[in-house]
Amino acid sequence: MSGPALRLAVELDGDGAHPAAWRRAAHAPDHLLTPRRLSRVAAAAENAGFTLITLEDGTLPPGATPDVVGRIGAVERAAFLAASTSVIGIAPVVPLTYAEPFHVSAQLASLDHISVGRAGWVVSEETRPEAARLWGRRLVDGAAARARESRDGIEVVRALWDSWEDDAVIRSVATSRYLDRERLHYVDFTGDTYAVKGPAIVPRPPQGQLVVLGRPDLVPAGHLDVGLVAGRDLAALEAAAAAAGTPRTFAEVEVALDTPDATAEERLADLERHAPWGDGGRLRHVGSAAGLAALLERLRGVVDGVRLHPLVVDEDLNVLSGLVLPHLFERRHAVRPLPGSSLRTQLGLERPANRYAAQRTQTTPATPIREETR
Amino acid sequence: MTRTDPLDVPRPDAQLHLGVFFQGVNHWTIWSDQASGSQIDPASYRRVAQRAERGLFDAFFLGEGLRLREVDGRIHDLDIAGRPDAITQLAALAAVTERIGLVSTSNTTFNEPADLARRLSGLDLLSEGRAGWNVVTTDNAWTGANFRRGGYLDHADRYRRAEEFLTVARAIWDGWDDRAVSASSGAPAWAAPGGVRQVRHQGTQFDVNLVPTLPRSAQGHPVIFQAGDSGEGRDFAARNADVIFSAHGNDFDDALTFADDLRRRLRAVGRPDDDLRILPGTEIIIGATEEEALEKKRWIRLQQVTPATALGIAGLLWGLDLSDRDADGPLPEEDPVVAENDGSFGARRVADPRAVVAEWREKAQAHGWSLRETVIALGPQRGHVGTPAGLADKFAHYVRHGAVDGFNITPYLIPDGLDDIVDLLVPALQERGVYRTEYTGTTLRDHLGLREPLTHRSTTCRRQAG
Numbered sequence: 006m007s008g009p010a011l012r013l014a015v016e017l018d019g020d021g022a023h024p025a026a027w028r029r030a031a032h033a034p035d036h037l038l039t040p041r042r043l044s045r046v047a048a049a050a051e052n053a054g055f056t057l058i059t060l061e062d063g064t065l066p067p068g069a070t071p072d073v074v075g076r077i078g079a080v081e082r083a084a085f086l087a088a089s090t091s092v093i094g095i096a097p098v099v100p101l102t103y104a105e106p107f108h109v110s111a112q113l114a115s116l117d118h119i120s121v122g123r124a125g126w127v128v129s130e131e132t133r134p135e136a137a138r139l140w141g142r143r144l145v146d147g148a149a150a151r152a153r154e155s156r157d158g159i160e161v162v163r164a165l166w167d168s169w170e171d172d173a174v175i176r177s178v179a180t181s182r183y184l185d186r187e188r189l190h191y192v193d194f195t196g197d198t199y200a201v202k203g204p205a206i207v208p209r210p211p212q213g214q215l216v217v218l219g220r221p222d223l224v225p226a227g228h229l230d231v232g233l234v235a236g237r238d239l240a241a242l243e244a245a246a247a248a249a250g251t252p253r254t255f256a257e258v259e260v261a262l263d264t265p266d267a268t269a270e271e272r273l274a275d276l277e278r279h280a281p282w283g284d285g286g287r288l289r290h291v292g293s294a295a296g297l298a299a300l301l302e303r304l305r306g307v308v309d310g311v312r313l314h315p316l317v318v319d320e321d322l323n324v325l326s327g328l329v330l331p332h333l334f335e336r337r338h339a340v341r342p343l344p345g346s347s348l349r350t351q352l353g354l355e356r357p358a359n360r361y362a363a364q365r366t367q368t369t370p371a372t373p374i375r376e377e378t379r
Numbered sequence: 380m381t382r383t384d385p386l387d388v389p390r391p392d393a394q395l396h397l398g399v400f401f402q403g404v405n406h407w408t409i410w411s412d413q414a415s416g417s418q419i420d421p422a423s424y425r426r427v428a429q430r431a432e433r434g435l436f437d438a439f440f441l442g443e444g445l446r447l448r449e450v451d452g453r454i455h456d457l458d459i460a461g462r463p464d465a466i467t468q469l470a471a472l473a474a475v476t477e478r479i480g481l482v483s484t485s486n487t488t489f490n491e492p493a494d495l496a497r498r499l500s501g502l503d504l505l506s507e508g509r510a511g512w513n514v515v516t517t518d519n520a521w522t523g524a525n526f527r528r529g530g531y532l533d534h535a536d537r538y539r540r541a542e543e544f545l546t547v548a549r550a551i552w553d554g555w556d557d558r559a560v561s562a563s564s565g566a567p568a569w570a571a572p573g574g575v576r577q578v579r580h581q582g583t584q585f586d587v588n589l590v591p592t593l594p595r596s597a598q599g600h601p602v603i604f605q606a607g608d609s610g611e612g613r614d615f616a617a618r619n620a621d622v623i624f625s626a627h628g629n630d631f632d633d634a635l636t637f638a639d640d641l642r643r644r645l646r647a648v649g650r651p652d653d654d655l656r657i658l659p660g661t662e663i664i665i666g667a668t669e670e671e672a673l674e675k676k677r678w679i680r681l682q683q684v685t686p687a688t689a690l691g692i693a694g695l696l697w698g699l700d701l702s703d704r705d706a707d708g709p710l711p712e713e714d715p716v717v718a719e720n721d722g723s724f725g726a727r728r729v730a731d732p733r734a735v736v737a738e739w740r741e742k743a744q745a746h747g748w749s750l751r752e753t754v755i756a757l758g759p760q761r762g763h764v765g766t767p768a769g770l771a772d773k774f775a776h777y778v779r780h781g782a783v784d785g786f787n788i789t790p791y792l793i794p795d796g797l798d799d800i801v802d803l804l805v806p807a808l809q810e811r812g813v814y815r816t817e818y819t820g821t822t823l824r825d826h827l828g829l830r831e832p833l834t835h836r837s838t839t840c841r842r843q844a845g
């Protein structure tokens with residue numbers, strides 16, 4: 006199989022994709038949540054040539070009680086990393102099952118401003134019933150209800166990103182007007198369970214709309230820029246990619262690689278003594294760097310990119326950056342991101358026009374204001 | 380201000396604390412000048428925060444407003460608007476600063492405690508103990524239209540919810556033991572068994588049950604700020620806050636009255652009366668001479684209070700739409716409308732507009748002021764004007780007499796508005812011994828000289844305070 010060069014994403018939550026990954030990490034548990042460790046890992050991914058980092062999240066701690074593992078919110082981590090990297094895209098995972106879409110929209114738009122157009126968003130769901138008790142809300146029960154919250158939430162978030170036209174800040178000294186209110190829009194969203202007025206408090210993000218990633222089987226394809234597709238084997242993956250209906254598709258690939266110290270099988274067996282690596286229905290490569298490179302080469306033409314889930318970040322990222330990515334780049338089977346371009350540009354996605362720009366109404370004169378600063 | 384004999388000074392060793400308030404929605408940040416930068420560009424935030432850090436400030440501070448301002452149902456277009464989400468912006472600043480505190484204004488009405496507590500903890504860990512939370516209670520129904528909950532909470536309920544919110548947040552922050560996370564990869568579990576506790580809370584506002592996600596930070600948990608001025612707001616601060624962000628810092632007597640009132644409230648709840656830092660918001664205008672400073676102030680006021688803004692401020696006072704009047708002409712002849720505050724945004728907050736208008740008329744006549752000049756002279760007064768030496772003497776007097784613990788400075792220009800303060804005022808304060816010459820701690824709690832978090836103290840103190 007051949008096709009255009011792949012874009013490479015890597016999921017970097019915690020110490021790796023395996024629930025016991027922390028046992029093989031290059032640091033003790035009490036260093037996991039330090040800013041130094043976070044920026045070191047992101048710098049390694051950026052230098053390796055990945056196009057995108059994703060950061061898994063959820064409001065409950067990963068790992069079942071009593072064996073919890075700490076996790077800083079993905080948006081906060083993403084913002085911190087946006088300010089400590091310069092080229093790589095950054096996409097936090099944010100579920101909409103219980104969160105306030107207005108807050109989510111503002112946080113993600115801010116991330117795009119902070120990263121100067123390098124932000125994405127992986128839409129996900131809170132499936133554990135305990136999440137409802139954490140939020141103090143009634144359980145959003147069942148797949149259909151969760152899908153409804155995701156669908157409505159994305160619609161609100163995207164509408165809010167458009168609620169400021171690109172040139173809404175006019176700074177017109179002649180008329181004393183900072184804003185052109187005709188370029189600001191109420192979104193007036195009414196969904197099944199709530200309504201949101203708008204406009205946003207954050208000006209339109211640099212990319213217009215962030216790159217939205219998600220599973221096409223959970224989120225309406227029309228809301229996604231990148232479908233994250235999975236399959237246990239190539240045939241299943243191909244079918245999922247063909248059915249996705251999204252502008253771009255990324256294959257989910259779990260990887261455990263041979264390192265100078267141990268084979269992939271040995272490393273995996275070591276961790277499996279403590280906890281099983283759950284089967285998420287994804288392609289999984291356990292073996293050599295060359296084998297992974299060959300697998301990824303075969304995915305060209307099937308998908309536009311891959312998202313790698315390393316078994317243990319500290320171990321597998323080294324092998325990815327030392328052996329796998331250089332091999333792919335040399336053969337032009339994958340490309341590095343270009344400095345100075347947005348994540349959309351890296352993925353060959355156009356900057357979307359503003360949905361409200363065409364619907365402007367008449368201008369009206371200024372009126373009084375309230376005496377308070379915030 | 381004259382120097383006082385040290386023996387007469389109640390707090391001879393007091394130190395001034397400075398914060399910088401990068402304002403969101405406001406008309407006091409001049410946007411029309413050539414030197415005025417973007418209000419949303421990350422470079423503006425970085426520049427202000429790094430400058431403040433060079434000036435050894437305690438904190439960088441962001442406000443919050445969750446709906447664009449409106450007047451009569453239309454978006455208000457004269458002022459700066461458009462801001463990043465505070466915690467997200469501050470998490471980015473954590474990466475490019477080392478010592479300065481990072482304070483987020485986040486309201487308790489349109490957030491949920493577990494979510495907000497977690498976001499604030501994340502900021503606290505990413506900054507290694509430099510986070511602060513300014514607890515506010517949004518006071519209008521109108522903001523609710525952007526949230527699932529919708530609707531409106533009345534004044535009493537807002538503070539009831541705020542208090543319970545804080546109780547839940549603290550329980551979450553205290554849910555992990557100090558050394559719960561293993562220091563060795565060979566440990567049997569990531570977090571020590573029993574070191575992480577389930578948090579259950581069932582109250583009138585919240586019913587939650589969860590396992591907290593994060594360990595404590597270098598300062599325990601974020602420093603609690605409070606902004607609110609009513610008796611209830613002050614009592615809330617006395618019971619809960621480490622810092623109060625007040626609006627009483629422009630006049631010595633007013634500031635001292637406010638500070639004495641708070642100290643009384645602190646004692647009443649069993650807290651030491653030096654347990655709360657008072658940091659009023661203020662603007663500082665500096666000139667090489669008094670005359671130059673006053674000249675600069677005149678220029679700044681004219682930029683801030685444009686004819687349209689003057690008509691807007693006067694319109695609020697009169698309760699009338701004055702936007703078609705001449706700001707450079709005389710005051711409106713009509714009597715002000717005395718209307719009920721209907722709670723909607725844009726409503727007036729003037730107790731007795733007739734009395735205020737009568738005073739404005741009298742003064743305007745006596746000085747021959749236009750409407751705009753009257754608004755500038757008699758509208759909300761802001762801050763301090765003077766030479767570095769004069770201001771340093773004045774601030775030393777304020778802090779040594781317990782009127783304030785410092786100021787939260789609102790620069791009138793972004794991003795360079797702190798330059799004068801850092802280059803000229805800070806050295807003058809240092810000469811007088813009222814300002815640090817280096818950071819001695821690493822956390823915001825250290826900078827502010829605070830005791831440990833309220834919930835970590837002895838139970839007797841807590842019980843009295845509760």
Ligand SMILES: Cc1cc2nc3c(=O)[nH]c(=O)nc-3n(C[C@H](O)[C@H](O)[C@H](O)COP(=O)(O)O)c2cc1C
Nearest residue numbers: 379442443484515516518606607608609612624625
């Ligand atoms: C100095 C100061 C700053 C404030 N900043 C904010 C803010 O940024 N966002 C907000 O929603 N409310 C802000 N508030 C409003 C308060 O949280 C509160 O809702 C309001 O003052 C009414 O409460 P009170 O009657 O106790 O004063 C501020 C209040 C003060 C005094």
